[in-house]
Amino acid sequence: MKYSVDKSEKYTILELQEDKLDTIKAPLLKSEFVTLFQAGTTNLILNLTAVKYIDSSGLSSILVANRLAKDLNGQLILVGISDHVMKLVKISKLDGVLNILPTLEEAIDFVFLNEIEKDLNSEEDTASED
Incomplete structure (x- = not known):
């Protein structure tokens, strides 16, 4: 499987x-997600x-990454989705579950805004405890 990090x-x-995310590549991608999140992402x-x-196993690997990110109070954001892939995401009703940006x-802006919001919320929590 070809990818860059x-x-x-x-x-x-x-x-x-890769042009296909299917049953052959999905397990490899899933293990890469686990490795990245264990390494501090x-x-x-x-x-x-x-x-x-993309097929159902490809979508499943993406959902694993989404869960791993949420478990760490982080985000998974998908970008550059083709029309065909977007149709499958919508048919699967995952467009309401996944963060998808053009x-x-x-x-990157979404990540930074989210991090600022987390920082502000933790400051408010600290101030309300005082």
């Missing part, structure tokens, strides 16, 4: 460089620009 302080970008941006086809830049 770009880590930064607040997020990690995993860009899948909390916010993961999954760039699916190259992916033209561009990488918007995903």
Whole structure:
């Protein structure tokens, strides 16, 4: 499976460089997700620009990443989704569960806004305890 990983302080970008995310590649992707989150990633941006086809096992691996991110109080954001993949996501009613944004830049902004919001909420919690 071909992909690239770009880590930064607040997020990690995993860009899948395959045209299919199917039963053959999904288990490999799932194990990569587990490895990334165990290594300290909390916010993961999954760039699916190259992916033209996805099946139920591919969606399942994405849901695993979503759960892992939420367990760490982080986010999974999908970007670059093709029309075909988006149709499957909507048919599966996952468009209300997954964070889907059109561009990488918007995903990065989303992560930073979310981190600021978490910081503000923790400050408010600390202030209300005093």
